[in-house]
Amino acid sequence: MPVFVVVYAAVLAAAALLSATVGVVAFRRHAAGQSGWLAACMAAAAGWAAVAALEALVPTAPLKIFLSKMQYAAVVSVAPSWLMFGLAYAGLRCPRPLARGSLLWIPSALTLLLVWTNEWHGWIWPWFGDPPAGRGPLVYGHGPAVAIFAAYSYLLTLAGTGLILRTAYRAPLSHRRHAVPIGIAALLPIVLNLSYLSDVTAEREAAEAIGRRDAILDAVRETATHWLRHPAWREGMQESLLRLGAAADASRAYIFQVQADPAGRMRMSQQYEWCAPGVPPQIGNPGLQRTTFATPGHARWEARLASGQIHAARTRDLPPEERLELEQEGTRAILLVPIFVFERWWGFIGLDECRFDRVWSDAETGALRTAAGAFGAAIEREDMDTQRREGAERLRFIMDNIPGVLWAVDSSMNVTVLTGSALPAIGIASAPREPVPFDVLAAKAGLGIGSGERHRRALGGESIDYRLTLRGREFDCHLRPLHGPGATVTGAIGIALDVTERTADRTRTGQARHRRRAVRGGHPHHRSRRSDRVRQSRVRTGNRIQPRGGPRSDPGHPEERPPGRRVL
Structure with missing residues (x-):
């Protein structure tokens, strides 16, 4: 248990013992008309201090709250009892409304009622907090009702103390010795009230800060x-x-x-x-x-x-x-x-x-x-x-305008994303709105067992590229792992592009290129016929290869023909 809690409880216990002693001594030595109110006041002060010490020592918050409410039975009794004792000690009669208690005790009764109904309104304690180190006085805030009753209590306490000190000062010299215990009895309630309201100790201030x-x-x-x-x-x-x-x-x-x-x-x-x-x-x-x-x-x-x-x-x-x-x-x-x-x-x-x-x-x-x-x-x-949604919308727009499918699976092999204009081509009419097990969609699309194995490899951190033929369509597939915090694999993302038309175009282009090469002399049969024509041309032109359309004009050559004549 913290040291300050022990010291706090010890001081309260000493105050309770001193208050009880003063009350007993006063009750035995003074007339019954005066001792009754003084004993009641000192008993209330002793009970207040004793219950406060006990509340600081108990460990649980509900019990602390209960003891704090019990304290108020003594708190609301100190000031009125003290004023009544001051009036009796001064030999004055209190006004009739005060004698009946209709005015003097009504604020005390209302305050006590608010204490026991605090959970409904919070006018006494707006909030509670745990004490530091788990032990010590309960941490709470003071509501408006506490401030009002505090002002009322100070007024009554100061009025009673003034009456008592004035009477003791005017008393004969032999009776003035009673002013010392009377002064102590007057100061004890004031000190207790000040310590309760101001919470001057550093521990209490720290406890309230922790409560906030x-x-x-x-x-x-x-x-x-x-x-x-x-x-x-x-x-x-x-x-x-x-x-x-x-x-x-x-x-x-x-x-x-x-x-x-x-x-x-x-x-x-x-x-x-x-x-x-x-x-x-x-x-x-x-x-x-x-x-x-x-x-x-x-x-x-x-x-x-x-x-x-x-x-x-x-x-x-x-x-x-x-x-x-x-x-x-x-x-x-x-x-x-x-x-x-x-x-x-x-x-x-x-x-x-x-x-x-x-x-x-x-x-x-x-x-x-x-x-x-x-x-x-x-x-x-x-x-x-927001960025994720915008990115998903852009990606969905792209996938809706190109032939392909985009999907993502989590670590449990549940498909969380599935979109693309090629979904109908693989037998899926629309993308599911909730996560679906990959095996269910794979069976529906007829992907086979090997596709699930590829996804498990991707969840193991491997990047996979493969060609897939499905329902007469060809797809280029790319599967990559998704990494989360700490480079851990949290899922996999894949994209399959429909390359059926592209493959067909490449095939047709290759065939056409092959035919053009054959026409230009790429075939052996055509190469032999062309060689025969070249040899015949060399013989007719004097072993010179003439360009197509006849020999070039050369005025200095003896075999130049007139314009318009062609070599047959």
Whole structure:
């Protein structure tokens, strides 16, 4: 068990023992009319401290919540009992409505009722969180009813303490010695109440920060679950910011997107915003749309956020140029976390606090960074789905306009993609809408056993090219493995191109080329006849080969014939 839990419980136990001792001593030494209210007040203080110590030691959250509710039976009794004792000690009669308790105890009764019905409205504890290290006081947030009853309790406690001290000061000297235990009895409830409300210890502050962190992470988990069911991240974004802002107990939660203008300058625009009740929204502020980071108040943001750093500060600690705009918006503390998509700065998510000068804890900033990572992953997933759909549409268009078939199988040999204009040629009227076992489609198309074996080899990482004849058609087939993360084979993709007409054209072209060669002298019979003609021509022309159509004109030759005469 952590040391601070032991010390915390020991201090509460000592306070409970001291309160009980003071109550017993006062009950024995004073008149019955005064001792009754003092004993009741001290018993309530002792019970409050004792149950608080026990609550810090128990391990389970349901039991802690139950003990916290039990504490309020004592909490709501301390201040009224103390005022009644002060009136009795001063010898004053309380007004008739107070004597009947119609006014003095009604706020206590209403507060106790709200405590036991907190699950319905959350006015006492808006949220609960696990204590650090699994042990210690329960982590929770204070609702509006706690603040109202705290103010009421302080008023009654201070009034009763003033009456008691004034009476002790005016008493005879022999009775003034009673002022010391009376002062102790007066201070104990005030100290207990202050420690309960302010939570001044560092452990309590850390525990509350962890509680808010857990609440933010729960909101991120719910949002991520929604995105798994609905991949479009823009759907439900307003509800996601509501969960995030309420979990962080912030005044505003928002998302900005950054884009480069034609000049290359980065501009930011607010896309989404959630505001707590009573907080003015800024989504319609024209100064937050298409704004460059060069404007006053934003110069440092670009460098910090683009490099992945978090920008967290109280408004009063910022430079004057940054403080001006935030003060106009009513923001007293700001927290900005960048969002990256495919390792590119996409924008940022932010929280504003408009009620007090808030210091953002490491637990809160870490939880908001997780939220920013979840948003970035959702945007990446939608972009990849969009690219995949567009790629599939382009590929389907191509396959619908060329004779062929495209298909893909997963690691379980289920056909997940099947398209192409040649599907009817292989006996498949239309592509199935759901994954179908490859063996079923292979049997329907009559592919044979060998085709399944080729796909199993492709799932083993082998690339395969083969020729397939099916239903009188010839296909050139290419089968390749599909690789996932870590170079693991997650499936196989194949394409079969119908080359029947191309093969026939090549055959006809080859036959025609063969015939032309035969006509030009490629056949032996034609070569012998041509040789005979050449020999005869050489004899008739004096062993000279004449060109077709007669000898060329040569005026110096003795055998030149007149124009128009041909050698036969």
